[in-house]
Amino acid sequence: MNTPRLTVSHLEHSFVRTQVLADISFSLEAGEVCALVGPSGCGKSTLLHLCNGLLNLQDGDLASDFTNPATLFQQPRLLPWKTALDNIALSLKARGMPHAQRHAQAVELAVRLGLTREDLDKFPRQLSGGMQSRVALARALLPQPDLLLLDEPFSALDIGLKTELYALLQALQAERGIAVLMITHDLMEAVLLSDRILLMAAEPGRIVGRFALHQARAHRDDAWVYQTTAQLLQQPVVRESFGLPTPRAHAETRPGTRLSALTEDNTDAPKRSPSRC
Ligand SMILES: Nc1ncnc2c1ncn2[C@@H]1O[C@H](COP(=O)(O)OP(=O)(O)OP(=O)(O)O)[C@@H](O)[C@H]1O
Structure with missing residues (x-):
């Protein structure tokens, strides 16, 4: 039997005349955790609502083998x-x-x-x-869902409680092989919990970066998470997306010191796009 998969291809969405999402393509398999990160208002919730059927598709394709x-x-x-x-x-x-x-x-x-x-x-x-x-x-x-869509469900909780709930969720996710698509503003949370990170930018909301995390989720300690998040934050595309100032040239931006714990991952990027994603 094939592994269940959610496949999103060239999705576009507008509210009235404002385009909110442009050319969104990615896929998610059973057992995978994918984090959707990006600045406020870039369309993360809109994308999640298209994936869970709360919004009707306007343009593009969305196919899912998940049944629950x-x-x-x-x-x-x-x-x-x-x-x-x-x-x-x-x-x-x-x-x-x-x-x-x-x-x-x-x-x-x-x-x-x-x-x-x-x-x-x-x-x-x-x-x-x-x-x-x-x-x-x-x-x-x-x-017993086979696909879980998380719209920052624990964002209002303190860090201890949030960490505990994510650990409980992670244990059940791993046991049951649930696919998870999670929205977060918090890069550290994305680095701690996901296999892949999709980075969005705003106006219109689009995917501008894709990263794969190589350390097994069960073996990520605080030091690894801090270091990997710092590496991610040095990426120009990440800084630009969140409106952070360009860093002065220092060690982290020199070739060879970047992205040891994660790599750019364009395996499910749309083939027709000439851009980085
Ligand atoms: N029902 C709606 N009608 C009109 N505009 C909407 C509607 N829902 C969202 N928008 C607009 O679409 C854009 C994307 O909103 P969305 O909530 O998807 O972003 P987000 O990345 O999830 O934001 P945040 O991180 O702040 O929750 C915003 O400009 C928002 O104002």
């Missing part, structure tokens, strides 16, 4: 009148799974994600932001 996608949004979006447990189990209820069975599965996953039995009986307003994020993560993962 799930999205985690910036806000937890929990139903306020349902308990945490009922929020988590909702997707299984919609599939007709009996009450006891769906609650047993929901509890097992929720506990793994750091929720207690008492938390599960509470309503969303009685939970902290971090707990609500755990509930939203459990709700997304319970139906």
Whole structure:
């Protein structure tokens, strides 16, 4: 059987007359984590919404073999009148799974994600932001998605909690071979979590850089992440995209000292484009 894949080809999107996305092409396979980074307003959420079907395609192609996608949004979006447990189990209820069975599965996953039995009986307003994020993560993962689209779901959380939730997500992702497309403003987060980074620039939103990270995700320590992020930040295309000033010539920009931990990766770049991506 072929590996499931999401393939985006020459996607364009406009709101009214403003072009927001131009010639976006990339692909994502089962088990891969791909980070979409770029400055605010460059169209990352729009691209994610096209991938999860919340926006209709206008131009270009999008093909997916994934059968069970799930999205985690910036806000937890929990139903306020349902308990945490009922929020988590909702997707299984919609599939007709009996009450006891769906609650047993929901509890097992929720506990793994750091929720207690008492938390599960509470309503969303009685939970902290971090707990609500755990509930939203459990709700997304319970139906065993094969593709997970993340729109900065943990951006409002403190660094400790964010790191913990990403570690839990990573463990489940690796176990189940889920494909993940994640949006982030944070290069360090992208370097820590992804196999590949797609760099976007704005006006119109387009992919201007593609990077592959070579260290196995399980073996990335803080030092490696800092060093690799620093290398990435020295790339002119990255600086330009985020509007950072051009660095004065120093060691990191000399040929041979750049990109030892990651390389430019144009394997899934559109063939017809003459540019770097
Ligand atoms: N429904 C909409 N109608 C009109 N314009 C929109 C709509 N949604 C987004 N836009 C515009 O499209 C552009 C891209 O927005 P989008 O939210 O996709 O960017 P983003 O990279 O995800 O931003 P951020 O990182 O700040 O969340 C912005 O200029 C935004 O104002």
